[in-house]
Amino acid sequence: MANPELVRPGVALRDDELRRIAERLGREPSVVELHAFDAQWSEHCSYKSSRHHLKRLPSEGADVVLGPGQDAGILHLGEHAGERYGVVVAHESHNHPSQVVPYEGAATGVGGIVRDVLCMGAEVIAVADALRFGKVDDPGSHARYVARSAVDGIGAYANAIGVPNLAGDVYFDAGFDDNCLVNVIALGIVKESEAIASYAPPGAGGWDLVLVGKSTDPSGFGGASFSSVPLDAGDEAANKGAVQVPDPFLKNVLMRASYRVFNLLHERGIAAAFKDLGAGGIMGCSAELAASGGYGADLNLDDVNVAVDGMAPEVIAVGEAQERLLWALPPEATADVLRIYNEEYSLPEIAHNARATVVGRLTAEKRYVLRYRGAVVMDVAVEFLTGSIRDELPYVEVIRHEPEGAELPAVDVERAFPRILAHPDVCSREPLYRHYDWVVRGTTAIARDAADAGMLVPVPGSPLAVTLSIAGNPRLGRIDARYAAERAVLDAVRRTVAVGARPIGLTDCLNFGNPRKAEQYGELVAAIDGLDRAARELGLAFVSGNVSLYNESSAGVAVPASAIVACVGALDDVSQAIVPGLKSAGSALLWIGSRELAVGGSVLADVLGIDGPLPSISYDAERAAIGIVAGAIAAGTLLSCRVVAEGGMLTALARLAFDARRAGRALGAELDFGNPLCEAGGFLCEVRDAPVVDVSGTLKVGTTIAEPRLIVNGTNFDVGQLYDVWSKPLAEIYP
Amino acid sequence: MSGAIAVLVFPGTNSENETLRLLRDCGGRAELVHWSRGETLGDFDAYVLPGGFAYEDRIRAGAISAHDRMMDFVIGGAQVGKLVMGVCNGAQILLEAGLVPGTGPIRRPAAAFTDNAPVPHFVCRHVYMKLAVAPARSPITAALPDEALIPSFAAHGQGRLAADAAQLDEIVAGDRLAFVYAHADGRLDDAAVPNGSALGCAGLINAAGNVLAIMPHPERDAWNFNHLDRRQGSDVLAPSGGSVLFASFVAAVDAR
Numbered sequence: 001m002a003n004p005e006l007v008r009p010g011v012a013l014r015d016d017e018l019r020r021i022a023e024r025l026g027r028e029p030s031v032v033e034l035h036a037f038d039a040q041w042s043e044h045c046s047y048k049s050s051r052h053h054l055k056r057l058p059s060e061g062a063d064v065v066l067g068p069g070q071d072a073g074i075l076h077l078g079e080h081a082g083e084r085y086g087v088v089v090a091h092e093s094h095n096h097p098s099q100v101v102p103y104e105g106a107a108t109g110v111g112g113i114v115r116d117v118l119c120m121g122a123e124v125i126a127v128a129d130a131l132r133f134g135k136v137d138d139p140g141s142h143a144r145y146v147a148r149s150a151v152d153g154i155g156a157y158a159n160a161i162g163v164p165n166l167a168g169d170v171y172f173d174a175g176f177d178d179n180c181l182v183n184v185i186a187l188g189i190v191k192e193s194e195a196i197a198s199y200a201p202p203g204a205g206g207w208d209l210v211l212v213g214k215s216t217d218p219s220g221f222g223g224a225s226f227s228s229v230p231l232d233a234g235d236e237a238a239n240k241g242a243v244q245v246p247d248p249f250l251k252n253v254l255m256r257a258s259y260r261v262f263n264l265l266h267e268r269g270i271a272a273a274f275k276d277l278g279a280g281g282i283m284g285c286s287a288e289l290a291a292s293g294g295y296g297a298d299l300n301l302d303d304v305n306v307a308v309d310g311m312a313p314e315v316i317a318v319g320e321a322q323e324r325l326l327w328a329l330p331p332e333a334t335a336d337v338l339r340i341y342n343e344e345y346s347l348p349e350i351a352h353n354a355r356a357t358v359v360g361r362l363t364a365e366k367r368y369v370l371r372y373r374g375a376v377v378m379d380v381a382v383e384f385l386t387g388s389i390r391d392e393l394p395y396v397e398v399i400r401h402e403p404e405g406a407e408l409p410a411v412d413v414e415r416a417f418p419r420i421l422a423h424p425d426v427c428s429r430e431p432l433y434r435h436y437d438w439v440v441r442g443t444t445a446i447a448r449d450a451a452d453a454g455m456l457v458p459v460p461g462s463p464l465a466v467t468l469s470i471a472g473n474p475r476l477g478r479i480d481a482r483y484a485a486e487r488a489v490l491d492a493v494r495r496t497v498a499v500g501a502r503p504i505g506l507t508d509c510l511n512f513g514n515p516r517k518a519e520q521y522g523e524l525v526a527a528i529d530g531l532d533r534a535a536r537e538l539g540l541a542f543v544s545g546n547v548s549l550y551n552e553s554s555a556g557v558a559v560p561a562s563a564i565v566a567c568v569g570a571l572d573d574v575s576q577a578i579v580p581g582l583k584s585a586g587s588a589l590l591w592i593g594s595r596e597l598a599v600g601g602s603v604l605a606d607v608l609g610i611d612g613p614l615p616s617i618s619y620d621a622e623r624a625a626i627g628i629v630a631g632a633i634a635a636g637t638l639l640s641c642r643v644v645a646e647g648g649m650l651t652a653l654a655r656l657a658f659d660a661r662r663a664g665r666a667l668g669a670e671l672d673f674g675n676p677l678c679e680a681g682g683f684l685c686e687v688r689d690a691p692v693v694d695v696s697g698t699l700k701v702g703t704t705i706a707e708p709r710l711i712v713n714g715t716n717f718d719v720g721q722l723y724d725v726w727s728k729p730l731a732e733i734y735p
Numbered sequence: 736m737s738g739a740i741a742v743l744v745f746p747g748t749n750s751e752n753e754t755l756r757l758l759r760d761c762g763g764r765a766e767l768v769h770w771s772r773g774e775t776l777g778d779f780d781a782y783v784l785p786g787g788f789a790y791e792d793r794i795r796a797g798a799i800s801a802h803d804r805m806m807d808f809v810i811g812g813a814q815v816g817k818l819v820m821g822v823c824n825g826a827q828i829l830l831e832a833g834l835v836p837g838t839g840p841i842r843r844p845a846a847a848f849t850d851n852a853p854v855p856h857f858v859c860r861h862v863y864m865k866l867a868v869a870p871a872r873s874p875i876t877a878a879l880p881d882e883a884l885i886p887s888f889a890a891h892g893q894g895r896l897a898a899d900a901a902q903l904d905e906i907v908a909g910d911r912l913a914f915v916y917a918h919a920d921g922r923l924d925d926a927a928v929p930n931g932s933a934l935g936c937a938g939l940i941n942a943a944g945n946v947l948a949i950m951p952h953p954e955r956d957a958w959n960f961n962h963l964d965r966r967q968g969s970d971v972l973a974p975s976g977g978s979v980l981f982a983s984f985v986a987a988v989d990a991r
Contacts, residue, residue, distance in 0.1 A: 155857060159890075160788045162749025249747050249791040256744075344771050350746055437859050439888045439955040440786070442753030445963060457960045460756060463971055465960075575971040579963045663964050664919065735854045 011038045017389075024384055032370060032377040035314040039280035040287065040385050043549055049391040049515040050547040053528045061541040063504040063570075070198040071116040071276050073543025074190065075505040077570050080462035086195065087458075087466050088188035089568055090116035091507035093548035097244065098153075098182035102146045106182045107153035107246035111322050113186040114161065115276035118255055119325055121196030121262050122188025125441065125458045126166035127158045128448075129184050130470050130509070130564045133170065134177030136424075136733050146180050147172070147733060153246070154184070155435040160248035161255060164444055165436035166454035167468040167566075172424040175478060175560045178553040183509045183546075185566050187468060189458040194266050198275040200293025200328050205364040208334045209286055209299060212341055213254055213324035215353035216282070217307035220244035220320030244322050250351040251323050257345035258325070261337050273328040283317040283378075285326045286360065287368050291386040299360030301372040305353050313372040323354075328362055393515055395522035399480045408597055409610055411677055414715045417650055419607045420677060421726040425475070426603055426647040428727040431734040450659065451580040452495035452643050453569060465574035469495035472564035473646070476601040476614070481512075481523035481561035483614055485530030490622055490681070492567035493538055494593075494643040497626050498683060500578040500633050501569030506535060508545040508565050513558025515549050520558040524549070527563040537619040538626075540567075576633065581659030582667040582686055583639040585706035589669055591649060592698045593625030593682025594618060602679040603647050615680050622681075624697045629683050640686040649701070650676035650712060652684040657710060657719045658726065668709040668719055671702035676712060738780035738988035740765040743773075743809070743825075745800050750786035750952065754822065757954045758783065760974045763985035768805075776808035781818040781988040784809070784825025786890070786952055795849060796893040797827030801842055806832055810841055818875060818991070819946040820984055823891055826948035830939070835948040836911040837941035838902060846898035846906070846939075848891075848950060852931030857892035860929045862951050864937045864980075865917035868910055873944035874990065876913070878983035884921055885914075886962065886976045887951035889929040894950040896936040903933055914938030914949055947984075953977025 011034055013021075021029050021037050029037065039045060047054065059067035065086045066074035072090035079085065094109025110127055117124050131150065134143030158165055166187070200207065258274075265272055273293070277285045282304065290297040301316045311319075329337055341347050341356035348355050363369075368385055370378035420426055429449050438448045445465060446455035453469035471491035476484035489506065496503045508531055513520030524547075535542060551559045571577060599605045600614035632638035640659070642652040653669055653676075660667045686704060705711075708719035740763050742755045751767055758765040765783070768776055776782070790799035800806065806828070813819050813834050821829040827848045829835050839845035851858060866883040870876050876883075898906070906912055914937040916928045928935045930950075938949035957978040959966035967975045974982070 159857060160747070160749070160791075162787060249788065252749060252788070253746050344769070346746075346771060434859050435857055437857075437890045439859065439890060439952070439961075440749060440753075442750075442756070442952075442955045442957060442961065444955070445960045457958075457972075461972065463960070573971070574960045574963070575969075577963055581964075735856070 011035065013038050013041060017041060025380065030377055032314045032317055033380060035318045036283045036378060036385065039284055039318045041389055044279045045284060046389050047547055048389045049393055050524065051388060052390055053525055056528060056532050057542045058532065058535050059541050059543065064541050064543055065192050066195065067541065067543050068545060072120050074120065074195060075543060075568055077466055078464045078572055080459050080464055084192040085459055085464060086190050086192040087568055088117045088120045088122040088190055089185065089507055090544050091183065091185045091509050091566055092546040093509050093511055094182050094184065095180060095511060095548050095551055098150050099146060099180050102149035103153035104244065104246055105153065106150035107157040108244040108322050109182050109184045110154055110157040111246050111248065111251060112278055113184045114163065115325060117186040117188035118258055119198055119274040119276045120188060120190060121194055121274065122190035123259060124163050124186060124188050124255065125443065126187040126456055126468060127163050127184060128165060128167040128468055128470060128566065129154050129182065130168060130472060131170040132176045132181035132474055132562060133172050134180065135174045136172055143177050144733065150180065150182050151432055151435055151734065157246055157248045159437040161252045162440045164440050165433065165438045165448055166456060167448055167470050168433065169470050170429060170432060171474050173474050173560060175474065179551045179559050181511045181551065181559065181562055183564050185507065187466065196272060196274045198273060198289065200273050200290055200295050200362050201271050204273065204293055204295060204328055204362050207328045207362045208331055208358050209297060209360040209362065210327040210329055210334060210337060210356055211282065211304060211324060211359045212327060212356040213354060214247060214250055214321055214351060215305045215307040216316055216319060217321045218311060218315050218319055221315050244320055247323050247351060250354055253345055253347065253350050254323060257341050260340050260344065264336060264340065265333065270330060270333045272333065275326050277324040277326060279320065281318045281320050287382055287386050289326060289328055290362055291382045296363040296366040296368055296382045297360055298363050298369040301370055303357060303359045305355050305357050307353060313377050317370055334358060393521055394518045395525050396518045397522040397526045398519050408599065408675060409608065411604065411675065413677065413712055416604065416607060416677060418725045420603050420647045420651060421654065421722060422729050423603050423607060424729060426651060427729040429730065430727065431730040435734065445574050445577060446499060446580065452498040453501065455499055455577055457574050463573040463575065465571040465577065467496055467499055467501040467569035468566060470564065470566050471495065472562055474560035474562055475606065477561035479601050480614060482526040482530040484561055485527040485563035486534040486617055488563050488565040489531060489534035489538065490617065491643065491645055492565045494683065496567045496569035497629050498578065498641045498643050500576050501571050503540055503567050504570045505568050506540050506542045506565055508542055508563060510547045511551050511559065511562040511564065512549055513552050523558065523561040527561055531563055578633060578638060578641050581640055581663050581665065582656045582704050585667060585704050587639055587686045587688060587704045588700055589702040589704065590685045590687055590698045591682055591701045592628050592685055594621045595680050595682060595699065597675050597678040597680055599678055604677045621697065625682055628697060629685065632685065632687060637688045638685055639688055642684055644682050644684055645679060648677040648679050649673065649684055653710060654722055654726065656686065657708065658723050661708065661719060661723060666708040667704055668707055669702050669704045670711045672713065673701040737764045738991055739778065740781045740783060740988055741768040741776055741779035742766065742783045742785055743805055744769045745789035745803060746770060747789040747791055748785055748787035753954050754783060754785040757957050757974065757978055757981045758985060761978060761982040761985045763988065770805060773805035776805060780991065782809050782812060784821040784828055786823035786825060789824055789828065795847060796824060797831035800828045801831035810834065813946050816943065816945055818984065818988055820875060821948045822954065823950055823952055826950050827893065829946060829948040834946045835939040835941050836906045838905050845902050846896060849893050849895055849897045851892055851895050858929055859888065859890040862887055862889045862929055863917045863919055864914040864949065864951050865921060867912050867915045868940065872910060873940055873947060874987035875947045875984050878986050879979060882921065883979065884917060885953050885980050886956045887953045888955045889951045891950060894930040894932060896933045898933060906939065907934065909942060911940050912936055913940040913947055953980050
């Protein structure tokens, strides 16, 4: 039992951690210090049970401009007019808030990830979302409410700030009934020479700390530990207090004002640091910004623009009110930056008491000091506050799939295929994403779900293009966390290749259960192993990521292991893109890549209620397939392409026919292949001249025809009817 | 000397950069005018109001912005014949300001672009706008062919024209229904309309023909890279598709 004096409601620090703090300080911590350590040493901020495993992941490579460690990573996109352009990418979860208050939780997820990209000095060019919801069949279920409201929140926020939704995926699985996953990704574009650090650079001693954005209010207090909140008014107020409140209208203006500040700093050649306020609020942001540059900080909480009077200092210090960022500025720049935010962009007129204001300064002495009403309310060694803490926890790895395979089942394709197309994990996502704006900014080349990856042309006047794809199949995750993580990398990379792009880097968000349960922790460790293996085999690095733990059902069962991976791709010229949809009759259909047939974890297995082994992964075959597809694109023989994933090769073919139908081309195909519903992997490609790509690892599986029919081993499907089957199911959830 | 076009930026506007870029790519002399320097608007020859959620769409989309002091210049300019075009949120603002359809007093709108139907929800969808007046009806449309089909994106939650029957009659009788939603082949039916808009209305014009309000965004389907499978010519960065309307607007401004 800890010293009862130290135990306070709403603080999630463990007894041993409390003792460690008191010993190091040589006294009992103040109330403000207690809450500061509670936030900073939370799993959310400290990665205390994952950081030592994450270190394994590859983080360097030719395309990496900035690896993990700051608010976002940067990848090299290409050059235009003598400038090197980088893509800024960040990836986070907002799972627990989205389960409790889905609209606000998901919206603030978008808001947070956008700030992570913005604060690198980048213009935000895209968002994306990976969603895992519970079973939504029951119209009155909380799971359906979450599935709808989270999508509304994501849409409303990104639409208002004017950032297109470029990519995403969604799965519905009872394993997420009590704990949805809302992962969000944002991309930005920046001249690599103009990226802004989120740590204090050399020579920053004495610089001003300028807080900018929304006035600090009591919302989001305790968000980092997401524990109950020490408010006197009881549970209702406590729950409200844990909710962060999104303000995309203010964010819209804040982003544009920040772009203006970036211009000013570049024009004058002024170095600065810029960082998002996330978990731990003002305290967490300023302490990390200072400590990572080797400085301390001294802040006066009385200078913080607050929304209401009488807020306790610990709430001002660690509350997580949204739409705030922190600049560290050399004093000669401060007045101009304040003028841009407060006058040119009139923040105080946009939202109540919103503004940019000086709240403190960086100090050479490595102490973290907070003052309030003339008194010092926090004074600790900054490295002790922000330094790495580590929990060594026991784990075991559990693999649930049957290693030796049952025979492939005989499948009645005529009956099974429409059921697969209507399956919630396969059917059209359009009813969902039509609520998102995916064309604002006018840069969209390939829209979300129009192909395996979305594509933008982000640099005005340049044909450089960037792509984004997402993968992470929970049906595989619930069988084998390691395998699912490897497949997430492979699937995301394949999706990038399928639109004609070159994969340049990865991000990951690891959504797992309780690290204090050895089996659930084992899944996390195994998944990191899987990510590591797959990324190294494909020569790619992770430049950004996030870990979300304690994702459990009310009965204490972990969500299906969910290592969700995003892949960023680049094209030197958007005209090299592979445009979606079958192009002409008489083309050959080739299946390129792994064709090991197995049903484990497939939609087919779900539809038929059967089980079986997982298809094995051969990295040699994967690399060869990627090379063949890239070669066919370079040779100009590849007309259209989709990866073989959920629903198997026949689903990939149907999607190519649907894409053509949407573009006004009535095309179909004759297919001659025995098991077109297995999810073995690889690419289904339409090629102009089959012999040109007649290489080992490819198999001709059919020919395109000039009528909208799919003829599969003698079974005849009408493309229009299949389209109806595929396009409608989610319309009930997303009217 | 070509005319100077102001692209207005209200707090909450979000489509100003692509609107500006397309006007410039169509040869226009355009610049952004931000709300904090709205007093410079009198110096411009034409105004474009871009998309977004100005003033957070409080009350109703466009309702607050119509009373912003920047609109004093736009209303005054429209009354002396300057060309004005509003896209999406810009169209909503022009309607709330009473400039289109122009059947009632200024800032006392008799019609509105309001909640989509049947589902009152934001929708993003590719659409075609079909020119429903003779091109010569307005200088802004003068360079378009008869019944021009303009590829665009509808991206709004409040795009349904709503007015009483007498107003709708006046809009039709007064030749103020500038654009209707259509299919790619030009057919008109309810399925082509993304929002339940009365008359299938995608755009309105005032009596004098110098103020055009369109709900869809042609500037989002306006360069070859926006529609790789419909591209015209080999330059993937060249304007095409929806850019024809902006090109016609720029030509009209420069002809003055």
